Structure formats: C-alpha cells, structure tokens
Amino acid sequence: xxxxxxxxxxxxxxxxxxxxxxxxxxxxxxxxxxxxxxxxxxxxxxxxxxxxxxxxxxxxxxxxxxxxxxxxxxxxxxxxxxxxxxxxxxxxxxxxxxxxxxxxxxxxxxxxxxxxxxxxxxxxxxxxxxxxxxxxxxxxxxxxxxxxxxxxxxxxxxxxxxxxxxxxxxxxxxxxxxxxxxxxxxxxxxxxxxxxxxxxxxxxxxxxxxxxxxxxxxxxxxxxxxxxx
Numbered sequence: 001x002x003x004x005x006x007x008x009x010x011x012x013x014x015x016x017x018x019x020x021x022x023x024x025x026x027x028x029x030x031x032x033x034x035x036x037x038x039x040x041x042x043x044x045x046x047x048x049x050x051x052x053x054x055x056x057x058x059x060x061x062x063x064x065x066x067x068x069x070x071x072x073x074x075x076x077x078x079x080x081x082x083x084x085x086x087x088x089x090x091x092x093x094x095x096x097x098x099x100x101x102x103x104x105x106x107x108x109x110x111x112x113x114x115x116x117x118x119x120x121x122x123x124x125x126x127x128x129x130x131x132x133x134x135x136x137x138x139x140x141x142x143x144x145x146x147x148x149x150x151x152x153x154x155x156x157x158x159x160x161x162x163x164x165x166x167x168x169x170x171x172x173x174x175x176x177x178x179x180x181x182x183x184x185x186x187x188x189x190x191x192x193x194x195x196x197x198x199x200x201x202x203x204x205x206x207x208x209x210x211x212x213x214x215x216x217x218x219x220x221x222x223x224x225x226x227x228x229x
Contacts, residue, residue: 003124003125003128004121004124004125006129006132006133006136007117007122007124007125007135008117009136010116010117010135010141011113011116011120012117014109014113014140014141014144015032015036015109015110018105018106018110019032019110021102021212022100022106024100025099025100027103027106027107031092031097031107032106032110034091035107035110035111035114036110036114037114038111038114039087039110039112039114039116039117039118040114040117042083042084042087042115043114043118043119046080046083046115049079050075050076050079050080053074054071054075057070057071057074057075068183068186069179072180072182072183072186073179076178076179077174077176077179077182080178081146081150081171081174081175081178082171082175084108084111084115084147085150085171085174087111088107088108088111088151089154089170092107092111093158100155100159100214101156101159101214102155102211102214102215104152104155104156104157104158105147105148105155105211105214106151108150108151108154109147109148111147112143112146113140113144113147115143116143117140119139120139120140123135123139138196138200141200141204142178142181142199145177145200146177148204148207148208148211149169149170149173149177150170150173150174151211152210152211152214153166153167153169153170154166154167155214177203181196181200184196
C-alpha cells in the first residue's frame with residue numbers, strides 16, 4: 001500500500017497544483033477527472049504499440065547513439081506523446097469549456113499526469129522505494145514538462161494566430177524532448193545525468209514561466225471586459 005501511494009502521489013500532487021493555478025473560470029470537475037482518466041486509459045494502447053513496434057525497429061543499440069536516439073524517438077516518444085495529443089485534440093480541444101488559453105495547460109497536464117501516474121504505480125510497485133523516490137523527482141516531473149509544451153501550444157492554437165503552426169508544435173516539441181530524455185536514460189551513462197536534470201528542472205521552469213503568461217493574458221483580458229461594462 002505504501003508503494004502504491006508513493007507511485008500515486010507525485011502525479012496527483014502536480015495535477016492538483018496546476019488545477020489550482022487556473023484562477024479564472026475553473027474547469028468543471030467532471031472534465032478534470034475525465035482528462036486524467038483519458039491519460040490513464042491511453043497508457044494501455046501505448047504499452048501495446050511499443051511492444052509491437054520495438055522488434056520492428058533496427059535500433060536500440062547502446063553502442064550507436066544515433067540509433068538509440070531514433071528508437072527513443074520512434075519507439076517511445078512518438079507513440080506516447082502522439083496518443084496524448086490525439087485524446088486532447090479529439091476530446092478536449094473542441095469543448096466549450098476550453099475557453100481560455102491556460103485551459104490548454106490544465107487539460108494537457110491532467111492527461112499527462114493520468115498517463116504518468118499509472119506508469120509510475122506500475123514501476124514503483126515492482127521496483128521498490130528507491131525507484132519511487134527517483135521517479136518522483138525525475139520521470140513524473142518530466143511528463144509534466146512535456147504536458148506544459150503540449151498544453152501551451154494547444155492554448156495558442158485555439159486563441160492565437162496561426163493555429164496550424166501551434167497545433168504542429170503541440171506534437172513536435174513534446175516528442176522531441178521526450179525522445180531526448182529517454183535517450184539520456186537509455187545510454188545508462190552517469191555523466192548524462194546533468195542533462196536530464198536540465199531538461200526536467202531548467203527547461204521545465206522556463207516553460208512554466210511561459211505558461212504563466214497565459215494566466216496574465218487571461219486576467220488582463222477579463223479586467224478589460226469588466227471595466228468596459
């Protein structure tokens with residue numbers, strides 16, 4: 001039970017934090033839970049697709065870094081981020097409740113944390129406390145960073161100019177950073193650890209600041225409308 005809680009807690013905590021950052025017109029709880037549930041559900045086809053694709057790719061050779069990166073890109077990142085992208089674009093992006101730029105981050109994070117939470121529970125319950133602690137500070141926050149990229153771009157696509165460009169970025173950037181993160185893990189070279197930390201906390205901090213600008217934009221827009229009444 002303790003291992004289960006250790007696997008559950010990081011994703012739920014991040015989801016709760018981001019939900020409470022949505023200051024204007026909070027999203028309906030049913031959609032929040034639905035978004036989280038979608039993330040959980042797509043982890044099953046993701047695992048199946050990865051098992052099917054892995055033997056088809058002549059990659060994952062640790063002695064060849066190029067082939068290892070290609071495996072990280074095509075065998076893992078594209079599958080997982082592609083499924084996240086699909087459910088957001090198909091089931092959440094068209095919703096009337098998606099009515100502010102920051103909502104893109106909220107829904108994306110819920111989907112990402114649903115995916116990360118189930119994945120984390122499976123790893124932690126089978127791997128033990130050290131795996132749980134390590135993943136709480138690396139793998140789950142990494143999924144959060146990827147969700148920030150995706151959600152930020154979805155928000156700009158729906159409420160900004162050039163939506164086609166931002167919809168493409170909503171897939172491209174998470175796939176690239178996910179592939180790079182997994183590549184650094186798969187090499188099993190300790191000196192790459194610093195780059196993993198940079199991705200999770202350096203890039204994550206930068207992206208979160210950009211995401212918060214969507215909150216400021218929404219707040220200013222709401223104030224302008226209220227003052228004009």
